[in-house]
Amino acid sequence: MELWYTEKQTENFGITAKIKETLVTEKTDFQDLAIIDTVEFGRMLVLDGMVMTTVKDEFVYHEMVTHPALFTHPNPKKVLVVGGGDGGVIREVMKHPKVEKAVLVDIDGKVIEYSKKFLPEIAGELDNPRVEVLVNDGYMHIHDHKNEYDVIMVDSTEPVGPAVELFSRGFYQGIYEALKDDGIFVAQTDNPWFKADLIRQVNKDVREIFPIVRVYGANIPTYPSGLWTFTMGSKTYDPLEVDEASIPEIETKYYSPRLHKAAFCLPKFVEDLCK
């Protein structure tokens, strides 16, 4: 018998992956959570029927949420990750010795628990002493912490279920206030093929709040369309003004100093969404 996981990425298009084993399926207080072992991409975390991460391609998303912002800010001491309970972003943040403390706030403790158990390659740094893990509402957290963080990363699910408010103008305003005077934030902002309106709206909202707004992309094979976008809002530092030669070498598979600025050069139809 062959079992296949099929995800409708839109109503009319999807991906399908042969699976070896289903490790977890659980309805948590917030979402449907599954971890399945696929032949092509290894273990896969699925929330509300959408691939969140896989062992084979997770490095792209986690590196690309993290390093462009942390190599743009000259002194990122305190970092907040909203969502990201699988721990992948935290693992990348821990590659930056300047970071003294990273706080992870995920609303769903089950994501953290099962990631530690079944995705140790990804979750392995959640126990790092520089990391504080909070099971809490990220929206509330940022509104309770003013002028505190150097960098904030929003590693949310799509804007359905518990993440809806993480794509709101009020949330971006809260992030602005939770950041220090030279802070930077970055959020995953879906793909330009099926979610053009979302990218356009987020860009508009963030531009009304942050003086510097930049959008960049990365190729993630298990995400819809294979091209994922990230939107960065910054109070002072411009990622396009970073001297690439000054970026130290760290262990990565996708990000590189050479790619730091090139990732912000988007296809024309995507640039047109961000005007």
Add this chain to the structure above:
Amino acid sequence: MELWYTEKQTENFGITAKIKETLVTEKTDFQDLAIIDTVEFGRMLVLDGMVMTTVKDEFVYHEMVTHPALFTHPNPKKVLVVGGGDGGVIREVMKHPKVEKAVLVDIDGKVIEYSKKFLPEIAGELDNPRVEVLVNDGYMHIHDHKNEYDVIMVDSTEPVGPAVELFSRGFYQGIYEALKDDGIFVAQTDNPWFKADLIRQVNKDVREIFPIVRVYGANIPTYPSGLWTFTMGSKTYDPLEVDEASIPEIETKYYSPRLHKAAFCLPKFVEDLCK
């Protein structure tokens, strides 16, 4: 009743697209040819069970095969397209007024015939007076034409079926000889997630023949992994030395002067394949 087209891009992973209508299914002398109308991507040309192009995303592939090479060569008068019977590359080539003649050589006349009939947005320039269409073996054609072309583009299927020889060292040698002394060639070279060995091998072969070899990428949602690579071999001109400010504006949706060099900045794991 719902009909879905499902393509196994590897043995264990695939895409699936809801279809409205099947317009053609035919076993030609060379391959299985189908044109189906999908809800998400519009009409789709499928050869030997692999998506070749769709109306919604075809612009990426066709622009990105064409413009990096044609804006690197300062005077591309005579251009050869090997394969590409759907006419998409020819349509983009025709945007370059410097091109006096473009020859298209596709081994399968049925691809040309059905593309003209069912994919007129793509095939529309095949009747341009600057274009000569030949139904012939591209491998033979290049071996019969020495020192003749300024730019050669290889718009082949995957290296199965009729395209196997289009990924051979002998073919690249033939291309070198069919090019003038300052000629450039570019070939689609599949994706780095599932076909890393192919990219590595082509890179090695082309480096043994051409003094300048550059690999670039583009996001194509209906192609495996969403990240497609192209390998360029050049006798004289380096695409990375083009002055982007000198590139004239043409009507595109993906390519832009700003992207010209950035497209050559690849993820680290892909750059590592091309060393």
